[in-house]
Amino acid sequence: MMAGSTWAVAEAWRRYAPMVLTLARRALGSQAEAEDVGQEVFCRLFRKVKSLRDPESLRSFIYAFALRALKSELRRRKLRSWLIMVKPEVLVGLGSRTVDFESRDILRKFSGLLDRLPPRARLVFVLRRMEAMTVEEVAASMELSESTVKRSMAAAASRLSRWIAADPDLAGLVRGEWE
């Protein structure tokens, strides 16, 4: 990898790209943006790989790159939405085979609620609830204290629950209409 060999690039992509792309999709809610972030993460990886002291920690090295890139992207997106008053793209490319047409509308609304969260709170929520990381792992990955992670997580969950309760379509889930 340090020599920039083609095979090493392909191998690193094969091993770690699924992790990065999945995290990016969940954090950003957009397949296209996730692919851009994935490319950026791996390009930056090959430029900075010489600073990697312990080859065994390559996975966390890449994960840290991905989180930094996602945080920057979410901040840029927030700033863009404030400046140009345009709603960010919502779940383009969500088309999973396991999700039906009605569910897509619900998920688009949910993704819109996630976009309303501050970047750090959204990332904490994604890592904690979607990536199933512990509070300690989230704190280590995002270079935050555990108490900050807990506060961010509680605030994100509280806001999302409140916004869901206020939305008639999403509130139907509470009443068991989806089941």
Next chain:
Amino acid sequence: MTTADEGQESRALRELTALYCEGMASPTAAELDRGRNALLARLAAHREGRRRRVRWSSALCVAGAVCALVALKIASTMQRYRPRELPPLAFRVDGGTVLEGGYLRESGHTGMTVLFNEGTRFALAAGTRGRVHPMARGEAQVTIEHGTASVQVTPDSRRAWLVDVGPFLVTVKGTVFTVSWDPLAEQFQLTLRRGRVVVSGPLSAGEIALRTGQRLEVNLARAETTITEANLEDGASRGPPVPDREEPLPGKAKPARSAPPREAPAVAAGGSGSDRRWSLALARGRWDSILADVDRAGVEATLGKASSEDLFALADAARYRRRPELARAALLAAQRRFPDSPRALDVLFLLGRVEETREGGTARAIAWYDEYLARAPRGPFAGEALGRKMTLTDKLGGPAPARPIALDYLRRFPVGSYAKSARALLAVAGRDP
């Protein structure tokens, strides 16, 4: 997964989160292949761009270094060939003083030396009359109106030295020479001891360039020009001794303002262009152009407006072209309009010379010489005036009335140019009853 923060989450949120994760499935193999290819292409482009940047940077560095070297070379060349600013020229006079207009006046009877701060010196023999002109930045001019001067010019390509000797102009190229002008005999002589000079003036061959060891003699009265190899060991040909070149000059290291002459500012005020126009024309032998100017402007108008310098130049040009009436008019105009000029007394002597050439003017010439001798008994033309008076008196009334003049001449000028004639006249007068 049961955690402390689960309590704040609604059931709907948990359901939606689970659905969201299911919808955000892992990328397919095709998506991964497409991403890998894009990454490889991007890295290749990045490497190529970096190589190109390195090449451009190297090329720019080399070009910059070459430009810097060329600029340094040009700057050093320009510095080397940039003419240094000429130091202002100043002078002082040993054995004499400087009058208004730069005219030199001898204090005693041993000659005087004009010392310039850059090393040039003019040693003027006793009785020699000269003038230092106002100095321009790249030109210096000294006039020898009468007598002999030994000149030693410090070579400097940035400054032209012109020595105005009677009707001749000597352009000096850095040299040592002796020059003399006898306005009575109208004889010019230059002996070049070192270097090179160009002499211009009323010469049949136009400008004459002399080399070391040559002597130029011009006799305007006889229209003779001769160039001979000078015997430099002959002390008589050297004129007054030239001071040792290595001797430190008192004013040499001092700036111009700190080394003024004793009785006049070291650097005279700049002269007008017209003052020098006819003087230079005269020095270059262009007498006809001066006379043509006068004819064009009108004699009366010229005599009424011309400067003192121009009137003297006009008088000389008219004398050389045998127009004594015009010469006389010019001198009388100079006498009338510039009675306090340093050359006012010279007019008296020159009027005598002009009257000699006019028909029946001998008595008037003697009268002008008498007036000159009365007003300037020790003047630069005193010897010549007395000698001419002796000659004319002899011519007019014979040796008897000329005898006391001859005795007076021999008493005052025992080695003067008329001494031989005076002794001959006394011998003849002694034999006469």
